[in-house]
Amino acid sequence: MKQKFIYYLILLLGNCTLLFSQVGIQTTNPQGVFNIDAAKDNPSTGVPSAAQQANDITVTFTGNMGIGTTAPTNKLHINGTDPLRLQGVSAGNTTTDHLVVIDSTGVIRNIGTLGGLSIPNPAVFRLENAQTNFLQAQGAGGSQLVPMSVVKNTIPGMSYDTSTSTITFPPGTYQITFVYEATHNATGCTISSYFVDFPLNDTTSRVHSTAAHSQGALSNHGGTITYATTIPANRTWKIALGRGQSGNCSGAGMQLAARSTQVLVFRIGD
Incomplete structure (x- = not known):
């Protein structure tokens, strides 16, 4: 009897792990370890379309987070029109602060200080x-x-x-x-x-x-x-x-x- 109880307990824990390995909010077809489908328009099976992904927030098994995409390629991947707004940013120092640029794929990179670039x-x-x-x-x-x-x-x-x-x-x-x-x-x-x-x-x-x-x-x-x-x-x-x-x-x-x-x-x- 004791052995059967242990068996059923292990089986129950295993099923719980499978049940909660992916979490979907407003979707039964989560695209990562965690997926919010804000518009509740994702399909029940398969990969959502680009339009359907536009209102999603997803965290993948590799730890990447996507906003507007269910397949993020970076730790934070935002897909949308004018996707980033930082309000209330204070003024910096043009001599010591570093400049950032966006490469052809949309990745933000550091290119050094204004003084280091020799911009007059x-x-x-x-x-x-x-x-x-x-x-x-x-x-x-x-x-x-x-x-x-x-x-x-x-x-x-x-x-x-x-x-x-x-x-x-x-x-x-x-x-x-x-x-x-x-x-x-x-x-x-x-x-x-x-x-x-x-x-x-x-x-x-x-x-x-x-x-x-x-x-x-x-x-x-x-x-x-x-x-x-x-x-x-x-x-x-x-x-x-x-x-x-x-x-x-x-x-x-x-x-x-x-x-x-x-x-x-x-x-x-x-």
Whole structure:
């Protein structure tokens, strides 16, 4: 009698295991270990059609979960029109946070940080008021601050002190372009020479620009001075234009033009 009871108990447990090995809600034909048929439109046998699967949630024997599909190929597989919405996501950090992309099969992948991809972030500074007799007090090798305003700054961590014309940089690789436009009505002034001391790690790198022009008050002269550099965190740099060695202009008469004199800063990577 005792042996028969044990036999029936084992048989009952076995049947329970078979009975509950698959769970279907609103379906008698579960497509995985767990299957919800929200619209209750799945067939009693066979595989549901794509339209019937669209309202299903399924967990397979391999641990994959499908929403809108009964045959998920990833740990979470969502099939539908605009299938994912994340509401209330907070703002991230464009310097340190990673970017995600979707490959041709719809799988989300990590492609690194914005800085690692070397996508430029710009900052634009502009001279709003013309500077008369600019560099009058400076001889060759001397420089003068250019009091610019911020037009645009999309570089996270970069700040600008307008009272001292000083930029404070976050670490990274940069391209800096100084655009100048000026007039000079001094007698004999036919060659203008300028320089910019660009920031480079803990020092500076001097880059010159020299150009010939006609003498006279209506003789505009301008150009660009560009430099690519690496800069450590919290490095400061004062926006200044210097008088070069090879020009023949000196004394009063130079006017640094408003609005067309600018500094363009691009952060091009880490």
